[in-house]
Amino acid sequence: MVVTKHTRRLGSVEVVTVDFVSYEGKLSSDDYSKQFQAAVTRKLPELVAELNNSSGHPISCLLYDSHLPWLLDTARQLGLTGASLFTQSCAVDNVYYNVHEMQLKIPPEELLVTVSRLPALSPLEITDLPSFVQGMDSESEYSFLLNHVVGQFSNFREADWIFVNTFSTLEEEAVNWLASQRSIKPIGPLIPSFYLDRQLEDDKDMAALGDEQMAEIAWGLKRSDCNFLWVVRESERKKLPSNFVEESSEKGLIVTWSPQLEVLAHKSVGCFMTHCGWNSTLEALSLGVPMVAMPQWTDQPTNAKCIADVWHVGVRVKANEKGIVPKEEVEGCIREVMEGERGNEIRRNSEKWMKLAKTAVDEGGSSDKNITEFAAELAREFHETKDSEV
Template sequence: MGSFYEQNQNINVLLVTPSAPGHLNPILRLGKSLVSKGLHVTLITNEYPFKDNTMIGGVRLEFFSDGLPLDYNRKADLVHSMDMISKFGPGSLLAFIRSRPNKFAYIIHTPFLPWVSDVAAEVGVPNAMLWIQPCTVYQIYHHYYNRLEDFPTESELNMNVKLPGLPVFRTDDLPSFVLPTNTFASFGSVLKKLFCSMHKVKWVLGNSFMELEKDVTVAINNTGRVFWPVGPIVPATLLGKEEDFDLTKSNEDQNNCIEWLDKQKPSSVVYISFGTLLYWSEKEIQSIAAGLKKINRPFLWVILMSPSYQQLPKLEILEEIKEQGLIVSWSPQSAVLSHPSVGCFLSHCGWNSLLETITAGVPVIACPHWTDQPTNAKLVTDVWRVGVKLNKNSEGFLDGEEVRRCVEEVMSGQRSKEFTKNALDLKSAARQALVNGGSSYDNIQMFVNEIISSCSDQQ
């Protein structure tokens, strides 16, 4: 076994990703998994969020230029950042690869970097992609960008879409980028380039697991595309292991959150967080707070304020509920979701957060905003049946009474036991997928075998 491990250590794999946490965290965890199989793994990204580290979990860390200053706030202008990485990234990555003394056996990238396939072809290295959204969304994008089915248009905005392996989707269940109302044209153009050139990608690895999205995964592979779920790729703490890195903000809120949760009753707390990209407006804060006041349940609420705010707005409603729960600017989410006092998660349904929730076995209140989130919410409510969707009012804002309704339905309503049972069943399936003989475990091993085989073919 030792000789096999040493042999694999001579096989070099390159991971390429933007520095956004939703891309960086899953591919870095994938890299750690490949390292555990004996491969030598390097991760390269366009911003350096690692402080003084040059290696994490056995993965070597490198940097390529996107033409922006190191201290530039890429999160503040995602469109400009994407344009710059597309302009400067290919040349910078190509120069890095050619400067290395040892050839890479495989290059793996995340979506929104379709040009990596061209760089891989130029240096004669096979290419795989880690798809960081549900398999369901991959199937939708494939049919939309290749014009294989009809989708909503300006003249016919409300229509149903039925694709192989999927339930019927209404317009408001679809990813925002496929709708005529999409205001992020640059993201749409990147996705179009990606899905019209998928023939350049030899493998697609999905951050999901077979038991979670079996029908759509089978449907994708039946068309000759190679799509293998290798997830859930989540923090190790959710799987009862120790995590050796955390690229999110960490401060005194971590201890405050856990100490506060320790004092609450089992399954009593409403956890609320909308991820790292969505800022809260005063109107939304007021509406959520009004709903929390009505339910009179303990809550842990992560409020990410716009940089223009230095602190939370001084709202009377926040004063009225301050003894009822805890409001923080950041939380150790995997530790929070694993805590026995958490009873449900009011979430924007970003895929990383949703996978963490599934792995923790926590019911969901879905409050989607954009990109894949509306589709993820559809899966929550109609496919997995682990929660409900929070509907916005006619003006597109959250409503306090709707918050109250959803919390009560998930935590004490007629279907609350069904939501809890289904969530716990998915938790068990998620863990089973990752153990020896599980579906994702086997898929990762097949991919490693493919890398070793391709390396032999190149020699």
Template sequence: MYRDPPTLSWPFSSLLISSVWIPMAAMEAEKEEIHVLMVSFSAQGHINPLLQLGKRLISKGLHVTLATTELVRHRMLQSSSSAISAGAGIQLAFFSDGFSLDYDRGSNIDHFMDTFGAAGPVNLSALIAGRKFSCIICNPFVPWVADVAAEHGIPCAMLWIQPAMLFAIYYRFYNNLNPFPTSENHSMTVELPGIPVLKTEDLPSFVLPSNPFGSFQKLLAGLFQNMNKMKWVLCNSFYELEKDAVDSMSEINPIRPIGPLVPPAILGEDQDNDVGIEMWKSEDRCIEWLNRQPPSSVIYISFGSLFVLSEKQMGSIATALKNIKRPFLWVVKPPDGPKKSGDHGQPPLGFSEETKGQGLIVAWSPQTKVLLHPSIGCFLSHCGWNSTLEAFANGVPVIAFPQWTDQPTNAKLIADVLRVGVRLRPNQEDGLVSHKEVERCIEEVMSGPGSEEFKKNAAELKVAAREAVANGGSSDRNIQLFVDEIIANCVVER
């Protein structure tokens, strides 16, 4: 399991290419042969946005294959997950990341990323050989895919799976366009075009001098200093959500919002056409439990699939939940592998029994169904971008508990920019969030003076998200533009 530091546009009826008009009829004929390959890092939160994009590309008439590592296939089989519904039409392919299935990829992240960066290109290239793809789409943590695509003469796109604001921050940081905190001035504020003023606590952890992961620094620097390898940059966000950040990049390195790429049920679409994977088995009994709770009463708590909280922090959250006496649904993923002495990430002993009539603890939840449920009042979240988008698209207020990577910036967006929730503040002494702080934030979001504003703003985001992906919406137009350009590129080549 990955852990923090050891302490731890418009559619066109025709396109003008090289001064030659290409009628849509010819493009429709070409579309039948167009096959897109999507390549993902082996994390559920990286794969699912690509699958949602793949489903939308299929709806535009393209063929889609998703390639990821053998580890994902192994975990899917273990969780008895039906990875993709029968009607989705997305093919799956797998390649080796250079490690055996039983290797603990979280034991040394830098070693894993370096090895994967060496073995991945060779194994992916072998998978591509002999097959005809018109475009390859990668996500940020496999940037070497662009080099593989170039070797095979295939144009490459990147799906940026974090907010457009993060893309703008990283681009300016890794290309030295603006000043950022240093070891000598680690508390400076950062002012960037189209982005609110950011304190150190609002910045993504990878741009801070305290970042301990050298492999991510190298990977992101290589990505953002070589963006010319990407013919297109797509973003899992929507224009109405991040207008200023998107516009700020228009003259530097344009980014096209095509999201939110979330399950269709969240957007009011047919949930039978859903597509996605679960690498851990969900406990559906939580829905039966939610059915018995009053409307807007339940605190939903989930910190995603990667991060593990300390024993003391879990204790603080548990104490707060007992004290506030509100119903809660808490997702606590068990530790990977055999339990060792000193393992944390679990509630205190006896907590389940003490709160038996108040809450429910599950190892993994069907989050789409949970956030759609009328009994949910707020979401206490680590602020991973997928979970954040799902909360926005459901109109659910958020209590932000960011840990690393993009999460602090997402929390800034939630609490200070969009005003759809609050942010937990840790003690300066030990870096822990006290039970009193957890209690304060829960009460503020659920029934405090600002709670109605949070609910109103969240409800407006829900409407905006649905309008963006609807036929003719801003994200739908950008996807259509992307499809038209892939088709035009194929026609010109032939």
């Protein structure tokens, strides 16, 4: 677990580490995943025992990421409630669930794909699907990830609780359909609540872009004539056009890292160009920031589809036949979001979703109620156990 300034605010949160067995040489992604599973399943019972012995409040629940479904077995062995947290959008969860249930073939046989009970999203073009579902070379280093993301549903019906990082009004269709398969609880948006209560006076998504694409983005930003903050990792800076930093210094600031939430919460931010990772998408939605969607892989294409065509809070760039988004397209999309009646419409929609996100997590909101219900049930089980011991 990573210690951040947000976890430090929570005095009751204790951060512990799990050590890996040292290994000489390079591990494949699949082997690394297996070693991680072995290390966690070995260490977790020890940690639970230590905490139970040192605290007056024994552990009663194991909340785990849905990408680690094997932790439900550990919870059962320890006599704990098992709660799975799905960290993708519910729309993406629906796609992976349909793959798991063999209702959607990989790769899809049709150019247009219908996902069960999602008329707002269907039909989807193949390029709107998560990249693992579009089809992947079986020899690819990442081919095991399809089994990984679909495997989230291997014990979907067996977990005691299923949480989803979304809110009901944002993905009503997707939530209702998945809830028809088994009970789920939307508890999002999972971002620090104090950001939703104020405005201040780029997921620094880590997808690496090629030299040509970096250059096209750079010149597109410059041509838009907008002030911009661009997060470019140190290892990527060499891909920027010669003299670009100097030539754009009056309008642009290029940094290797920025506190994304604080930037998005700033009242002067009018547009967020993003690869559409779900955390970044939810943060922008929750803070009312319009988006230019430039998806790369994983769940990003489906999130971009929702941004542009379902929630109408941004536009999606179009790549040319070489797969490159040209500078003219970058400029045009930024201007479309920032200017004119289309820009006004996008800003109105962004403000609407911002208010609905805050309503969901405010006291009595849909997500707040779901978390309160969970806490109350854990408390009830705890007191029943204590009473039975008397």
